[in-house]
Amino acid sequence: MTAALHALLWIAVTIGLYGAADWLYRKSGHRAFAHPVLLPVVVLIVIFEASNLDSAKYLASTQVFSTFLAAAVVGLAVPLYRSFDALKENRVAVMVAIMGGSVSGVISALIPAWLLHAPEGLIASLLTKSITTPIAVTVAQSVGGIPAVAAAVVIVTGLVAALIGPSVLRLVGVDDPVATGVALGTAGHAIGTAEAVRRSDVMGSVAAFAMIVNGLATAVLLPLIAAVVG
Amino acid sequence: MIKTLAGIGFLVLLLYAVDGIKQALGLPVPSAIVAMLLLTFFFASQRRVPDFVDQGAKALMRVIPLLFIPPLVAILDVRAMVLSHPVVLFLAVTGSTLVGLVVTGLLYKALVRKRGRV
Known part of the structure; x- marks a missing residue:
């Protein structure tokens, strides 16, 4: 798989997990344990721990998130x-x-x-x-x-x-x-x-x-x- | 929608511009914070926030939890340190955070009440 495709896949997985978690969070009436950042992180950590997928590659693929995070700080x-x-x-x-x-x-x-x-x-x-x-x-x-x-x-x-x-x-x-x-x-x-x-x-x-x-x-x-x- | 995207684009470009200047001058300052301060001064000089910047900033703020997912997964990289001192880290991120929160909130409340206004 090419690197670009690989990156897109991880970005899509992250957004998908976030979307699902956000839906659950709203469904559960904004309970802290269902916060949309927790569930995706737990799922991803379990995936990297249980498989031989490389978390370093995931982090490199999702570099764009840190740009938007910094932009969000500028937006403050x-x-x-x-x-x-x-x-x-x-x-x-x-x-x-x-x-x-x-x-x-x-x-x-x-x-x-x-x-x-x-x-x-x-x-x-x-x-x-x-x-x-x-x-x-x-x-x-x-x-x-x-x-x-x-x-x-x-x-x-x-x-x-x-x-x-x-x-x-x-x-x-x-x-x-x-x-x-x-x-x-x-x-x-x-x-x-x-x-x-x-x-x-x-x-x-x-x-x-x-x-x-x-x-x-x-x-x-x-x-x-x-x-x-x- | 177009305004929101333009706002996000503007914030990213401003960040890159400040980062470029920072790199060129070799300054040890966080680019995002410097860009934020510059933008605040700009708003203050104009006495208003352009609508597209407002919408872009709001959109980014709404997805902050999404943007924090990769840095949280990166905790895997420091797993050894986390696992070797779990109690210290747990107390630091829970107990002491709540201490900081409660002290700030109560201190503000006490000071404001003393001056006769809530």
């Missing part, structure tokens, strides 16, 4: 621009909340890692868990993390935030769209922001703002802290 400029209005009054509260959430998120990941004696490369890969993949991979490298592990941690973190974040926030009494948006953008970067965009315009705008502020602040501060500590 739209909610980001609109957030200026939504945030007019409470900019200080938003900034403090982002910083608090960002620092507490990193520290609460580091404490168990230290207690369980995780290797340094892994610890460094956890530092970037709440910032969007393109920034995380760049920063993780500069503080001695492993880019592939950092990327995986970032993605699963975002997924957890998007899947159970809104219900956990409701449980602790946070149901205001601005507060939910700030939390989803700070802790769940682009995936959390996408979930916020789906829920409401205000929530999405605020989440995009939080994601950017957290991402840029972490990108600037983390290498400095690592340089001082290390």
